[in-house]
Amino acid sequence: MWYPCNNAKEMYDKFEVTHEETNRVNELKTSLLTLDYELFKVNPSEGIKEMFHRSTDIINGLKALGKSNPNKKMMKKMFNSLPKSWEAKSDSH
Template identity: 40%
Template structure:
């Protein structure tokens, strides 16, 4: 999703991560409150449009099942946070997944009845999942791991 949105407009990606700048003003009591639509400057309108564009992009990029989970969200950041929680889980769940993937990586070896293509596919799945959890290895380390994992056959 990150690359998809960034390729269209990097400012939209920033809105998804950080939330929009909602136009505000101070009243006579010094209270901060949202501006009415007709009070917005052109720059403020553009910032609000970015949030709408971000929501639209995200709605097109997700499945119908995921759309049902986020359809009531009014801000792109709210949608992003809900999707992240759905796919990555809480911090504790995420750390547990990382631990399990790291163990799977460390214990990885080629099975006796497995072809090199099958082994590499299994290995790629582990590495891609680790990358998604922001745990990555250098190409050199990965090549060494694969070579050490080969059977004598």
């Protein structure tokens, strides 16, 4: 909602409060997404598509907030989060 300001000082004060709250919201989003990234594990009932979409949402959210990790680090994290049941099976004859 827009409220008219009576002078430049009042306008600056409102802008400052709005900017501070935006920064706090972004910091909170960054913290939550970082926690999701660090604790990322594949859910037992989750397929590869669901896992991929969930991880992509986390990574894209961090990138949108200016917090991205190098691709190599992100890929390693995702591979390390895969359950043992998803490991490739080798058949040695």
